[in-house]
Amino acid sequence: MTTKDCGHHHHDERRKFYLRLFAVILTIIILVLIVIFLIWIILRPTKPRFILLDATVYAFNISSPPNFLTSNLQITLSSRNPNDRIGIYYDKLDVYASYRSQQITLPTLLPSTYQGHKDENVWSPFLYGNAIPVAPFLAESLAEDQVAGSVLINIRVDGRVRFKVGTFISGKYHLYVNCPAFISFGNRNNGIPVGPAIKFQLVQNCHVDV
Numbered sequence: 001m002t003t004k005d006c007g008h009h010h011h012d013e014r015r016k017f018y019l020r021l022f023a024v025i026l027t028i029i030i031l032v033l034i035v036i037f038l039i040w041i042i043l044r045p046t047k048p049r050f051i052l053l054d055a056t057v058y059a060f061n062i063s064s065p066p067n068f069l070t071s072n073l074q075i076t077l078s079s080r081n082p083n084d085r086i087g088i089y090y091d092k093l094d095v096y097a098s099y100r101s102q103q104i105t106l107p108t109l110l111p112s113t114y115q116g117h118k119d120e121n122v123w124s125p126f127l128y129g130n131a132i133p134v135a136p137f138l139a140e141s142l143a144e145d146q147v148a149g150s151v152l153i154n155i156r157v158d159g160r161v162r163f164k165v166g167t168f169i170s171g172k173y174h175l176y177v178n179c180p181a182f183i184s185f186g187n188r189n190n191g192i193p194v195g196p197a198i199k200f201q202l203v204q205n206c207h208v209d210v
Helices: 004-045 138-147
Strands: 048-064 066-082 087-099 108-110 113-115 122-125 126-133 151-166 173-184 193-194 197-205 205-209
Touching: 048 138, 048 151, 048 173, 066 087, 066 138, 066 151, 087 126, 108 126, 113 122, 122 151, 173 197
Parallel strands: none
Antiparallel strands: 048 066, 048 197, 066 122, 066 126, 087 108, 087 113, 087 151, 151 173, 173 205, 193 197
């Protein structure tokens, strides 16, 4: 065999090796994708569902100038796990209120809990924001909303969750929940008087991102 034939032979061997390697890698990728698809079909993973049930307003007023907002309220928030085969660990959940994207209460930490298949949890945290400084344009918008008789407050949940399938527990995922709440002013008949406070029945679905 000549040197030229030998070189050509080695080239063919390398080409066959790379083709076999490519075929093996492609087969592994296809198998992994099939497994992931089958797991998805079997488990049907769905994000938890949050509902803002009510809000009891104890204080919501602004001083101007300077622009300091005091907002003290208690909310009732429910969370449901819609999955048949997936459990949810709520490791750390902070809930707070915001107005026009500005946080107006301190974050309140919800207790860590595990939520089994189709289970539901209900929390009733207090949210406090005493003399929180706000921008002048926010103070003007709030005054206009109060005169109009309705203020949109967003109840937000920011935290970490893990998912459990059998004995497997996933890593931590960021959970972000946004619950719009329209609070009426000027007419106490729009809510339920609770001593000096007013309770508003909302039953508002929340937007959930994981």
